[in-house]
Amino acid sequence: MRIELSETEFPPFDLPDERLVGIAAPSTSDVPGLSDDDLRSRIRSPIGSLSLRELAAGASSVLVVTDDLTRKTPLHRVVPLVLEELHAAGVRDEAITILIGLGTHRDMTPAEIEAKYGTAVASRYRIVNHRWDNPDELREVEQHELPFPVVVNRRVLESDLVIAVGSIVPHATCGFSSGGKSIVPGVAGGATIENTHWMALDYPMRDIIGVFDTPMRRAVCTVARQAGLDFIVNTVIRDEGQVVELVAGDPEKAHRVGVDHCRKVYGVEVPEAADIVIAEAYPCGIDLRQAIKAICAADIVCKDGGVIILPAACPEGVSPQFPEFEILGFKDPEGLYRRVEDGAYDNKLLAYTLVAIRRIISQRVRAILVSPGINRETTERLGFLYAESIESALQLATTLTSTQAEITVLRQASILWPILRQVSS
Known part of the structure; x- marks a missing residue:
């Protein structure tokens, strides 16, 4: 063959x-990917949460955390729809910051940012690369639930509303990507990133991938809650970023629904x-x-x-x-x-x-x-x-x-x- x-x-x-x-x-299908109207409708029909417009009403600072160039999320399609909802709630351009959740990956270049978000977004909004190893960019969250420091980008703690945009795929450290993972490792500091990863060594990767409820996922969700993640917009994609499903809403409830859709695309019997x-x-x-x-x-x-x-x-x-x-x-x-x-x-x-x-x-x-x-x-x-x-x-x-x-x-x-x-x- x-x-x-x-x-x-x-x-x-x-x-x-x-x-x-x-x-x-x-898995592939003859069913076409979602249109922009479909995506918009799903963003406006959140799971387990008030609508994005309701959450954004009166917010003086909004942070939109996204994934980076190592992921295929079609941010040029999804982010403008999120921004549309923010503006409908009365949020001004200057109140919005887009933070690239690099984790420990390298910075995205201006050209890569324009290609990823589209010229209209890249030229209009403040877009910042997360720096996981820059102490001036980080703040520690006071907490007693986890046995290691919870350190995140200061903008997460300083913003009135925090939204995360990403795609859900199977993941060998956390079971599935996105949801709270946009915060850690996405915009977390080194101590938090390394400890949430290190705990995964107690389990073979083959026993983690495709499993929703893992100790690592629970730790990630805890960090996301403590840091103040309010709302997620997560896609399930295929074929170079074609969106086959989008879930929005509560970071844990919406993500769980998204995982069910993800399994149908990426869970393949051998x-x-x-x-x-x-x-x-x-x-x-x-x-x-x-x-x-x-x-x-x-x-x-x-x-x-x-x-x-x-x-x-x-x-x-x-x-x-x-x-x-x-x-x-x-x-x-x-x-x-x-x-x-x-x-x-x-x-x-x-x-x-x-x-x-x-x-x-x-x-x-x-x-x-x-x-x-x-x-x-x-x-x-x-x-x-x-x-x-x-x-x-x-x-x-x-x-x-x-x-x-x-x-x-x-x-x-x-x-x-x-x-x-x-x-x-």
């Missing part, structure tokens, strides 16, 4: 039909585990730190001792924000875990990602990286096997398994939730 992946960096390739278990991808899993990093392949999300999905459907092939464009390399990522690599998960627990290494956020992925690719399966953005030396230093192309990766994977090894392809694996129909022996 001829296989085409989402990114043009990877030419089409052939797989033998007799070895192909299946191709899993987000008949059995395979020896080789090709898991494309798209749409999270901007750098390796994002791309490895695809490994979490692949882990669910790869047999013990199998091979994961990760095609990832990585135009920005390994991790521009964290050079140590490349130095530490994925070779000794428990050693790094002990160093953090013993206080010998203090970057919990970076260590979390390395330990979680290391536990998969150094203990249960092997992983081959195919990336035009990362050379052989770096690939092997990180702990991956190297291949120049998917064809050569398949040859290597076959050598490591068998000539009869079964193969599964996961499209958009970084946002997919594969559901294993039967457990392979």
Whole structure:
């Protein structure tokens, strides 16, 4: 069978039909995506909340938190509709700030901001990049519910009304994205981000992805409540940002409804585990730190001792924000875990990602990286096997398994939730 992946960096390739278990991808439908009128109607029909106009009435400062360029949310469509409601409530332009929820990602450039929000919004409103590591931008919330500091962007605490806009997809740290995750990690400080991630190491990623009620989700919701998140607008998207559903309203009640819609698109049944899993990093392949999300999905459907092939464009390399990522690599998960627990290494956020992925690719399966953005030396230093192309990766994977090894392809694996129909022996 001829296989085409989402990114043009990877030419089409052939797989033998007799070895192909299946191709899993987000569900598609002939039903058209929602129109702007549909989106507007849903924003005006909130779940578990007063309307946005009612909440905004009398507000002298409104903060709209959004996701960033690593997500496919069509902000150029959704944000103008949110602003429309604010203006209908009497909120002036100068009272509105749009805060880009970068978490620990890099700043968006002016050109990227214009492309993401549209020229009309980018030229008219104040749009600010969140700085997770700038103490002047952060404030701590007084609280006693969580055993770690709750630190968020000061604008969240200083605003009369806080709205979050994002998209819901399966997520290996929190079960699903969006909802309160717009606040943490979106606009939180380092101590809060790293502690909400570190607690996830008590659970295999394969047991978190696609699960709504997790300890991490509860912690995230607690932080969002404490910080004062008032209203969410969350989309479920497919096919390059086409919106198939939108929920708005209470950050927890509306998000739960949105998760049900998300499961229908991204929860895909796979008949059995395979020896080789090709898991494309798209749409999270901007750098390796994002791309490895695809490994979490692949882990669910790869047999013990199998091979994961990760095609990832990585135009920005390994991790521009964290050079140590490349130095530490994925070779000794428990050693790094002990160093953090013993206080010998203090970057919990970076260590979390390395330990979680290391536990998969150094203990249960092997992983081959195919990336035009990362050379052989770096690939092997990180702990991956190297291949120049998917064809050569398949040859290597076959050598490591068998000539009869079964193969599964996961499209958009970084946002997919594969559901294993039967457990392979």
